[in-house]
Amino acid sequence: MTERKTPTQAAAGWYLFLRDYPDDEDMKHRFAEWLASDPAHARAWEDMNVTASVMAGVPRILHMPARTSATPVLHMNAYRVARRFLPGCALALAAACAALAFMPPDMLVRLSADHYAPVAQTRDIRLADGSEIILAPRAAVSLTINGSERGVRLLQGEALFDVRHDPTRPFRVTAGHVTATDVGTVFDVRMDGDATTVAVREGEVHVASARSGIIERNLHAGEWERVSGTTATAGTAPAATIGAWRDGTLIARDQTVAALITALRPWTAAKIVLTDSELAKKRVTGTYDLRQPEASLRLIVEAYGGQVSSLSSWIDIVRAR
Incomplete structure (x- = not known):
């Protein structure tokens, strides 16, 4: 009904x-x-x-x-x-x-957004200067573009930025308390609750936090920085895997089941409810198809003793067997 x-x-x-x-x-x-x-x-x-x-x-x-x-x-x-x-x-x-x-x-x-990508859809935004913003599903941005600045505020979700460098007009992306400033690059910015992650695919990005002393440094290709509250965590990844979601690919490298479910949620209209805390902690490495979120969800959880029960076309319950 x-x-x-x-x-x-x-x-x-x-x-x-x-x-x-x-x-x-x-x-x-x-x-x-x-x-x-x-x-x-x-x-x-x-x-x-x-x-x-x-x-x-x-x-x-x-x-x-x-x-x-x-x-x-x-x-x-x-x-x-x-x-x-x-x-x-x-x-x-x-x-x-x-x-x-x-x-x-x-x-x-x-x-409040200037651009938004609906559930299960990406959206390309081409700016007048030749820069491009690719929004992941359910991502939203507001823009401030004028003769002296190019500013983007990521309101939620994840976006990939391919920036045409202009030293007279810095390109800045703000997400939460973190600002990433282009130094001629392709980079990804993701918001998860109060955490912001900046990862560089090509070139170089300057990352700084509005909260004094947490982080201020340049990231190069393959490097990422995650800021959550007053804590900053750094790491590396193959540069080619950064922003792979734009091609519909979810790449997991020792990530938790809970983190992968979070990554899948924008790609499906169904509400995914994870009920087992032990299953949520399982670590996963693999490659999954974001264009087939239901199949990918089952592949992820069933390999670790979980199961997916669909109460309707709108709710998927994930629990241990």
């Missing part, structure tokens, strides 16, 4: 679809049909726009599809917003907070 979405949940979903695929005419048509099919949909869509505007910190109203005879027009001007959410910002903020309970987990990040 398929779970029925509330109008608020559906509006949040449409917001993301239209944001990610703004040129999809078929999707716009289906959205217009959904919007016109129930007055509750129109109210939920109006509330979704208000929520997005409040949370983004600036007025931001999505453009509606071309009007049809069945499509209501939502004039989201300041007067109507104020009237609906009197006495002002306090109630608008309350409405935004209430709507958060029905939003997908990534909604907060996606509202």
Whole structure:
């Protein structure tokens, strides 16, 4: 049985679809049909726009599809917003907070991101200077590009950066408390909770932490640095394996089952629940196909006495046999 979405949940979903695929005419048509099919949909869509505007910190109203005879027009001007959410910002903020309970987990990040890669998809971003950013699934970035600087903030997930060096405009990537500055290179940045890992595939990167004394040094090809809280850990890896995920390959080198499951999660819409702490600690070395996350999950855990039980198409339970 398929779970029925509330109008608020559906509006949040449409917001993301239209944001990610703004040129999809078929999707716009289906959205217009959904919007016109129930007055509750129109109210939920109006509330979704208000929520997005409040949370983004600036007025931001999505453009509606071309009007049809069945499509209501939502004039989201300041007067109507104020009237609906009197006495002002306090109630608008309350409405935004209430709507958060029905939003997908990534909604907060996606509202503040300039670019986002959906589940199980990578996304290439080509900048005007010739640099390229490849986002791993569920990764999000915000950009600050102008005449004097090139700045990227990694909001979540993992991204590979192929930078065209320009000494007059440093290319800086900030993730948590860590900043990686290009010295002419290809490098990977990954966020796992409060930990940030920078790994260099080609060239050289300067890595520094905003927390004094933790780390400030240059990394070269094949070197990586992981900063978690007030601790920094360094290591090396074959340079060619860094960023291998962009080709759909997961390379494990003495990593825990728990770490590999974390790496698989962005590549599947199913929620993976690991219930066995001993299985989680098992060390794994091998190569797995990220494009086949279900098969890879089973290969990883079954080799160590685990099993995967699918409660539905959306939940995989991993436990010991």
